[in-house]
Amino acid sequence: MADLCWVILFVSFSFLFGAFDASIGDIDPLYRACIVQCEKTGCAGEICLQHCKYSLLNSQKEPLYMQLNQRDCPTDCKYHCMVKREKKRSSLGFGPVKYYGKWPLKRIFGLQEPLSVAFSALNLAKNVQGCLSFFNLDKKTSYNYAALWHIYGFLSVNSCVWSVVFHSRGMEITEKLDCTSAVALLGFSLIISILRSFNIKNEPARVLASSPLFAFTITHILYLNNYQMDHGWNTKVCVTMGVAQLLIWAIWVELVNIHPKAKYGLLFLGVELLCS
Secondary structure (H helix, E strand, C coil): CHHHHHHHHHHHHHHHHHHCCCCCCCCCHHHHHHHHHHHHHCEECCEECHHHHHHHHCCCCCCHHHHHHCCCHHHHHHHHHHHHHHHHHHHCCCCCCCECCECCCCCECCECCHHHHHHHHHHHHHHHHHHHHHHCCCCCCCCCCHHHHHHHHHHHHHHHHHHHHHHHCCCHHHHHHHHHHHHHHHHHHHHHHHHHHCCCCCHHHHHHHHHHHHHHHHHHHHHHHHCCCCHHHHHHHHHHHHHHHHHHHHHHHHHCCCCHHHHHHHHHHHHHHHHC
């Protein structure tokens, strides 16, 4: 199964190098100037946003239920300025560029990214099915990793839920929840890969092995939520954690005598984590 390692290495480094490509759309001076103007006046070109006027007239922040019920002013300004800028680029003969790590897509039926919503919903359904089937298994009490996989299942479902919400309604609060849940899932799955691959069963040893990664994951989440939502840095961190665990699993499956189909199952799991 040596070929499997080469496949994993190729996939891993493809994702890793792709993570270092910066999004040039969101650093475009004209795009950023449009956002500043929109947030000041409530208008992006010919389009004026009603809830931006609400924000301008009211110094207090909108209640949470209103934020969830409709998109906030900064989010809509980013969207309409993106559409305006892409129309201009297209008229000049230029192709589309990424904004905040994503391609410029127009909303359909109010959904920010309908295809992403559909795929995230499908992923959510499969994760729920997998969690329920694992919970219903007659696991032996001697299996030392059951609790860890239970937590992993919960984090997977939680990440899928917020992915659906964020791709449906792309706002600051849903973006933070989506990023936070994805980082938590990747950080914990990396911890599991280390504990399982090195067969760490002793509780103090588990704490010692997982503490640095746990501290880093929490620190990164706090940085994103309280200091700066740096999409470029977050992508690099997430892809690095995904590649690391994919390589750990690849080495482990080559050293341990398990069924060949299980090896490709782990490969699929790793690629799915990278795609998320």
